[in-house]
Amino acid sequence: MNTLDLDFDRNHIWHPYTSTISPLNCYPVSHASGNQIHLESGEVLIDGMSSWWAAIHGYNHPHLNAAVTEQLSRMSHVMFGGLTHQPAIGLCQKLLQMVPASLQHVFLADSGSVAVEVALKMALQYWHSRGESRPRFLTLRHGYHGDTFAAMSVTDPDNSMHRLYRGFLPEHLFADSPQTGFYEPWNPLDINDFQSQLEQHHQQIAAVILEPIVQGAGGMRIYHPHYLQAVRKLCDQFGVLLIADEIATGFGRTGKLFACEHAGIAPDILCVGKALTGGYMTLSATLTTQHVAQTVCAGEAQCFMHGPTFMGNPLACAVAEASLSLIETGDWQTQVQQIEHFFATHLPPLQQYGMVKDIRWLGAIGVIETHQPVRMAEIQAHFVRQGVWIRPFGRLIYLMPPYLSTSEDLTQLVRAIERALQQSALFFQ
Numbered sequence: 001m002n003t004l005d006l007d008f009d010r011n012h013i014w015h016p017y018t019s020t021i022s023p024l025n026c027y028p029v030s031h032a033s034g035n036q037i038h039l040e041s042g043e044v045l046i047d048g049m050s051s052w053w054a055a056i057h058g059y060n061h062p063h064l065n066a067a068v069t070e071q072l073s074r075m076s077h078v079m080f081g082g083l084t085h086q087p088a089i090g091l092c093q094k095l096l097q098m099v100p101a102s103l104q105h106v107f108l109a110d111s112g113s114v115a116v117e118v119a120l121k122m123a124l125q126y127w128h129s130r131g132e133s134r135p136r137f138l139t140l141r142h143g144y145h146g147d148t149f150a151a152m153s154v155t156d157p158d159n160s161m162h163r164l165y166r167g168f169l170p171e172h173l174f175a176d177s178p179q180t181g182f183y184e185p186w187n188p189l190d191i192n193d194f195q196s197q198l199e200q201h202h203q204q205i206a207a208v209i210l211e212p213i214v215q216g217a218g219g220m221r222i223y224h225p226h227y228l229q230a231v232r233k234l235c236d237q238f239g240v241l242l243i244a245d246e247i248a249t250g251f252g253r254t255g256k257l258f259a260c261e262h263a264g265i266a267p268d269i270l271c272v273g274k275a276l277t278g279g280y281m282t283l284s285a286t287l288t289t290q291h292v293a294q295t296v297c298a299g300e301a302q303c304f305m306h307g308p309t310f311m312g313n314p315l316a317c318a319v320a321e322a323s324l325s326l327i328e329t330g331d332w333q334t335q336v337q338q339i340e341h342f343f344a345t346h347l348p349p350l351q352q353y354g355m356v357k358d359i360r361w362l363g364a365i366g367v368i369e370t371h372q373p374v375r376m377a378e379i380q381a382h383f384v385r386q387g388v389w390i391r392p393f394g395r396l397i398y399l400m401p402p403y404l405s406t407s408e409d410l411t412q413l414v415r416a417i418e419r420a421l422q423q424s425a426l427f428f429q
């Protein structure tokens with residue numbers, strides 16, 4: 001095998017949220033299989049990230065590979081305007097069987113951020129059709145909804161890079177994020193700020209958008225289902241649409257197929273992405289009710305005004321359908337329960353380390369919040385030496401491993417974190 005030109009990578013290729021002035025080294029991957037990432041150096045890493053929530057069944061899965069290969073021999077893409085195909089139909093049928101029955105219409109989009117853009121546009125067009133001007137969205141602090149402009153505008157301005165764009169972004173409304181943790185006794189005062197913002201501004205608000213139960217990239221916060229139930233009730237009471245962004249939480253990650261199920265609620269608009277294709281390629285979907293879809297299409301435009309070039313890409317749809325068929329077997333339920341049980345047993349003892357501020361978990365998500373931010377290059381190298389792939393950010397070290405991870409794998413992941421906490425002077429600022 002040729003040696004990779006890593007200098008070229010460092011000097012010319014942008015990675016997510018990185019600098020061209022002081023780029024950190026990236027670890028070159030030769031291949032991946034199951035929950036193992038094989039580096040070009042020959043080192044093998046146990047994956048703790050599922051490539052950002054996506055690779056729920058692990059890498060190089062025979063069933064998913066077969067679906068892509070089979071579809072590739074037919075066609076990798078045709079335009080979706082005026083044409084349709086079995087991969088899209090099969091995928092959307094399976095999706096509609098999994099989500100609340102009230103959701104009846106699927107818009108296939110390219111990425112999570114675009115699914116959010118589509119959801120926001122649906123809500124705006126819905127009110128436009130009804131002859132009302134409702135230019136604002138209400139969302140939660142510590143939320144994250146993506147990196148495109150409308151998605152940034154509903155992402156927490158104080159806990160992200162997006163404050164740089166102030167002045168370019170529409171100003172929406174932010175309610176206090178839920179304070180009651182998932183396993184804590186519910187504090188009814190928690191909903192007060194959200195409620196008063198809705199009371200005050202509802203005539204201007206097209207929709208509420210939030211991440212149900214788990215706020216991901218904005219802080220890995222896991223909150224009480226009563227908060228979500230109260231949000232649903234208030235949205236109904238004030239006649240405001242509810243958009244659930246399940247791009248991170250969807251497809252079993254929290255122990256339920258969708259996080260909304262923890263609260264027993266259904267949104268008016270649902271965004272899914274990330275794990276939709278089992279992590280094989282980019283694809284997302286925005287689902288809505290018949291009422292919203294028909295109101296949108298009865299308006300001045302007489303259609304929903306969006307249609308990406310690669311909409312309904314057959315390769316992506318085929319692998320997504322195959323991933324959903326793996327989910328249908330139900331094995332994920334036991335796997336995620338076992339991971340949750342492992343976290344519940346093995347994460348709380350980490351509280352003994354002075355650097356640890358809080359420990360939380362739900363389903364196949366485990367979070368260690370620290371007092372100080374990590375030293376990224378140092379801790380990354382430490383994890384690689386320990387034979388694991390864990391990618392912290394700021395004061396958060398978190399695990400969201402593929403569902404097939406064994407307790408030996410999880411032990412190795414948690415032990416690597418524990419060793420970093422034991423030598424906190426080396427690995428934290």
Ligand SMILES: *Cc1c(COP(=O)(O)O)cnc(C)c1O
Nearest residue numbers: 111112113144145146216247248
């Ligand atoms: C990752 C994420 C997005 C954005 O998805 P991309 O595919 O990165 O555009 C939106 N919302 C949530 C909750 C996410 O976790």
